[in-house]
Amino acid sequence: RKRILITGGAGFVGSHLVDKLMKQGHEVTVVDNFFTGRKKNVEHWIGHENFELIHADIVNPLFIEVDQIYHLASPASPPNYMYNPVKTLKTNTIGTINMLGLAKRCRARILLASTSEVYGDPEVHPQKESYWGHVNPIGPRSCYDEGKRAAESLCYAYKKQENIEIRVARIFNTFGPRMHMNDGRVVSNFILQALQDSPITIYGKGDQTRSFQYVSDLVDGLVALMNSDYDLPVNIGNPDEYTIKEFASEILKRVGGKSEIINKEAVTDDPSRRKPDISLAKLHLHWQPRVKVMDGVNKTIEYFREELRHSN
Amino acid sequence: RKRILITGGAGFVGSHLVDKLMKQGHEVTVVDNFFTGRKKNVEHWIGHENFELIHADIVNPLFIEVDQIYHLASPASPPNYMYNPVKTLKTNTIGTINMLGLAKRCRARILLASTSEVYGDPEVHPQKESYWGHVNPIGPRSCYDEGKRAAESLCYAYKKQENIEIRVARIFNTFGPRMHMNDGRVVSNFILQALQDSPITIYGKGDQTRSFQYVSDLVDGLVALMNSDYDLPVNIGNPDEYTIKEFASEILKRVGGKSEIINKEAVTDDPSRRKPDISLAKLHLHWQPRVKVMDGVNKTIEYFREELRHSN
Ligand SMILES: NC(=O)c1ccc[n+]([C@@H]2O[C@H](COP(=O)([O-])OP(=O)(O)OC[C@H]3O[C@@H](n4cnc5c(N)ncnc54)[C@H](O)[C@@H]3O)[C@@H](O)[C@H]2O)c1
Ligand SMILES: NC(=O)c1ccc[n+]([C@@H]2O[C@H](COP(=O)([O-])OP(=O)(O)OC[C@H]3O[C@@H](n4cnc5c(N)ncnc54)[C@H](O)[C@@H]3O)[C@@H](O)[C@H]2O)c1
Ligand SMILES: O=c1ccn([C@@H]2O[C@H](COP(=O)(O)OP(=O)(O)O)[C@@H](O)[C@H]2O)c(=O)[nH]1
Ligand SMILES: O=c1ccn([C@@H]2O[C@H](COP(=O)(O)OP(=O)(O)O)[C@@H](O)[C@H]2O)c(=O)[nH]1
Ligand SMILES: O=c1ccn([C@@H]2O[C@H](COP(=O)(O)OP(=O)(O)O)[C@@H](O)[C@H]2O)c(=O)[nH]1
Ligand SMILES: O=c1ccn([C@@H]2O[C@H](COP(=O)(O)OP(=O)(O)O)[C@@H](O)[C@H]2O)c(=O)[nH]1
Numbered sequence: 001r002k003r004i005l006i007t008g009g010a011g012f013v014g015s016h017l018v019d020k021l022m023k024q025g026h027e028v029t030v031v032d033n034f035f036t037g038r039k040k041n042v043e044h045w046i047g048h049e050n051f052e053l054i055h056a057d058i059v060n061p062l063f064i065e066v067d068q069i070y071h072l073a074s075p076a077s078p079p080n081y082m083y084n085p086v087k088t089l090k091t092n093t094i095g096t097i098n099m100l101g102l103a104k105r106c107r108a109r110i111l112l113a114s115t116s117e118v119y120g121d122p123e124v125h126p127q128k129e130s131y132w133g134h135v136n137p138i139g140p141r142s143c144y145d146e147g148k149r150a151a152e153s154l155c156y157a158y159k160k161q162e163n164i165e166i167r168v169a170r171i172f173n174t175f176g177p178r179m180h181m182n183d184g185r186v187v188s189n190f191i192l193q194a195l196q197d198s199p200i201t202i203y204g205k206g207d208q209t210r211s212f213q214y215v216s217d218l219v220d221g222l223v224a225l226m227n228s229d230y231d232l233p234v235n236i237g238n239p240d241e242y243t244i245k246e247f248a249s250e251i252l253k254r255v256g257g258k259s260e261i262i263n264k265e266a267v268t269d270d271p272s273r274r275k276p277d278i279s280l281a282k283l284h285l286h287w288q289p290r291v292k293v294m295d296g297v298n299k300t301i302e303y304f305r306e307e308l309r310h311s312n
Numbered sequence: 313r314k315r316i317l318i319t320g321g322a323g324f325v326g327s328h329l330v331d332k333l334m335k336q337g338h339e340v341t342v343v344d345n346f347f348t349g350r351k352k353n354v355e356h357w358i359g360h361e362n363f364e365l366i367h368a369d370i371v372n373p374l375f376i377e378v379d380q381i382y383h384l385a386s387p388a389s390p391p392n393y394m395y396n397p398v399k400t401l402k403t404n405t406i407g408t409i410n411m412l413g414l415a416k417r418c419r420a421r422i423l424l425a426s427t428s429e430v431y432g433d434p435e436v437h438p439q440k441e442s443y444w445g446h447v448n449p450i451g452p453r454s455c456y457d458e459g460k461r462a463a464e465s466l467c468y469a470y471k472k473q474e475n476i477e478i479r480v481a482r483i484f485n486t487f488g489p490r491m492h493m494n495d496g497r498v499v500s501n502f503i504l505q506a507l508q509d510s511p512i513t514i515y516g517k518g519d520q521t522r523s524f525q526y527v528s529d530l531v532d533g534l535v536a537l538m539n540s541d542y543d544l545p546v547n548i549g550n551p552d553e554y555t556i557k558e559f560a561s562e563i564l565k566r567v568g569g570k571s572e573i574i575n576k577e578a579v580t581d582d583p584s585r586r587k588p589d590i591s592l593a594k595l596h597l598h599w600q601p602r603v604k605v606m607d608g609v610n611k612t613i614e615y616f617r618e619e620l621r622h623s624n
Binding site for chain 1: 396397398400401402405406409430432444445446447448449450454455458459461462464465466467468469470472473474480544545
């Protein structure tokens with residue numbers, strides 16, 4: 001039984017991780033500033049003796065005693081991270097420094113939730129961890145991309161300098177229940193649009209690709225990585241690749257309804273393709289995705305249907 | 313007459329900038345933690361009514377009143393920035409955030425001393441500002457490269473969010489008097505080795521290239537950029553490109569002496585070539601280098617000859 005801190009634990013991914021670790025019997029502490037996270041995502045644990053929820057911002061120092069840190073706090077969807085680029089960078093630089101400082105003082109192991117965005121608009125396909133990436137350092141997405149690259153660099157600097165045990169997960173697009181309704185990411189947008197008979201908005205021509213993983217697979221991967229001996233970056237994603245156009249049709253087919261599919265203006269620096277090479281995760285973590293993407297989509301449709309029912 | 317802050321003003325480049333701005337009659341304040349800088353570099357101004365030297369670390373907040381900030385504080389040579397990668401990253405992230413916070417409060421214009429290292433090991437040659445770069449986010453140089461990329465991203469984030477006036481200079485290899493003797497950079501190493509009849513140490517085969525600029529050109533470029541209206545990144549460098557092998561012979565020829573040229577182990581992730589495209593600087597700043605590289609080398613040899621004489 002370990003004392004585990006989850007930063008950003010009231011968010012989409014973090015709250016599923018809380019569920020898994022609580023069920024395993026650990027003592028779980030969540031730190032969240034509720035920028036995009038919600039108490040609702042973890043309310044079923046409030047009052048449990050092994051659970052604690054701290055309302056705090058990781059840009060400020062945090063002094064508690066822990067054995068492991070899952071460091072997930074960061075805005076994650078493009079509209080959220082572009083909303084306040086200064087805050088996105090502060091969270092990923094100062095916030096990460098604080099969590100590394102905490103890990104150093106407690107001699108705790110820390111896992112950084114990094115992202116496939118460190119590969120930018122990739123020139124190699126699929127992306128291996130050894131690929132250095134193709135990122136615009138001053139574009140509108142750079143607050144997130146460069147913030148996460150700096151966070152990775154900080155992890156390896158603390159490892160070298162202070163002998164901190166670090167783990168780095170490069171997470172590819174993930175979806176599932178508890179995604180925020182107004183999150184702006186493609187899966188939630190398309191499902192909500194289809195459920196509400198509104199137009200399904202494809203940004204650009206829709207030829208860009210993404211590889212989508214269901215959230216339970218990600219959470220299994222994160223826990224496997226944390227408890228493995230491998231300390232270089234590992235891709236965690238589902239290699240099942242779709243064009244955004246195909247994905248829109250698949251969702252529309254499953255939801256039914258009268259939505260039309262429309263094209264909106266393309267987004268600046270939108271990566272044209274994204275697909276993880278997961279050989280390292282298979283080799284070192286014995287992990288691979290188990291949920292078929294469309295099974296996950298069906299579950300997520302059900303979740304949003306319920307959410308809409310409650311909000312009306 | 314302006315109130316000008318120079319962070320890292322006791323260092324090599326900073327101290328030449330101090331000279332130029334003091335001669336123009338400005339009020340100049342230097343902030344330096346003396347990590348690689350030395351009081352000696354600015355001692356000729358100590359006591360002058362327009363000059364102030366603050367011994368402080370920019371990782372801590374700084375509250376003074378200023379009109380312009382030249383933000384140069386950062387270790388700059390590979391051995392120095394790899395000596396403590398955590399500190400290098402803190403200086404470039406937290407330190408830059410503090411200076412942007414200061415700029416925001418004072419409504420001051422801020423110029424970031426960025427670097428050609430943001431291009432990493434470039435796949436296009438020469439490098440234009442529009443090139444996104446090829447940088448290893450977790451390699452031994454990443455504390456500096458990613459630190460500076462994050463610093464650039466921070467500048468544009470503060471510009472967007474807070475309307476700060478920013479200027480970004482991407483500086484290519486610069487040399488001249490007041491380079492630190494133990495700085496470890498190629499120009500000081502080779503000259504000192506030649507002056508002392510020690511072996512001239514080429515890392516790897518010496519086929520890698522660099523483009524070297526004399527420090528007075530850089531300082532002119534920085535001042536021109538600060539006072540221009542152009543707020544995207546601008547390369548400041550001399551396109552005169554040498555292989556390290558050629559450069560070693562040129563220096564040996566000029567110094568004379570009995571040094572042999574030897575090859576040592578190649579350095580990890582050492583960029584294979586580097587040459588600025590300076591069209592933007594010519595167009596927007598009406599700037600271009602004026603000092604011939606070998607004239608600069610001669611002056612630098614004289615400087616180090618004097619330094620050695622004094623230290624013996
Ligand atoms: N979901 C994905 O597809 C995906 C892909 C790649 C990487 N990631 C990474 O996974 C992590 C979690 O993403 P998510 O999808 O759950 O997003 P999310 O927005 O649902 O969760 C992020 C959580 O962090 C909290 N937070 C943000 N800034 C904070 C701060 N300064 N202090 C304290 N808490 C703060 C938010 O309130 C929220 O609860 C993020 O680091 C994200 O970058 C996610
Ligand atoms: N000289 C070059 O070839 C070159 C090339 C590209 C970029 N640059 C950039 O130009 C700037 C100046 O470089 P330089 O060659 O004069 O190096 P330098 O090492 O001589 O000067 C850096 C100065 O910053 C000070 N400093 C470092 N960390 C600090 C901190 N945390 N707080 C306060 N002061 C701090 C040092 O003491 C030193 O005086 C650096 O930002 C560097 O990255 C230089
Ligand atoms: O338990 C801790 C220990 C440190 N820190 C923060 O982590 C940062 C980085 O820690 P580090 O040990 O590198 O910094 P130092 O204390 O040496 O400045 C510090 O600024 C602290 O604010 C924290 O939040 N909790
Ligand atoms: O309503 C939407 C939202 C997103 N996208 C596209 O879907 C892809 C994935 O976007 P998302 O924001 O989910 O994540 P990203 O991978 O870009 O971070 C990108 O190409 C977006 O331009 C879209 O076409 N319509
Ligand atoms: O005159 C100033 C104003 C701000 N700061 C620092 O700059 C940082 C960033 O400033 P910003 O205004 O973005 O931050 P805030 O004060 O809103 O947290 C702050 O944390 C301060 O430590 C500073 O050093 N000098
Ligand atoms: O004693 C030395 C110092 C540097 N170099 C090489 O010279 C080039 C420039 O190195 P420097 O450290 O001056 O600057 P960089 O451009 O790499 O930041 C690099 O290829 C180094 O490997 C060398 O061959 N011998």
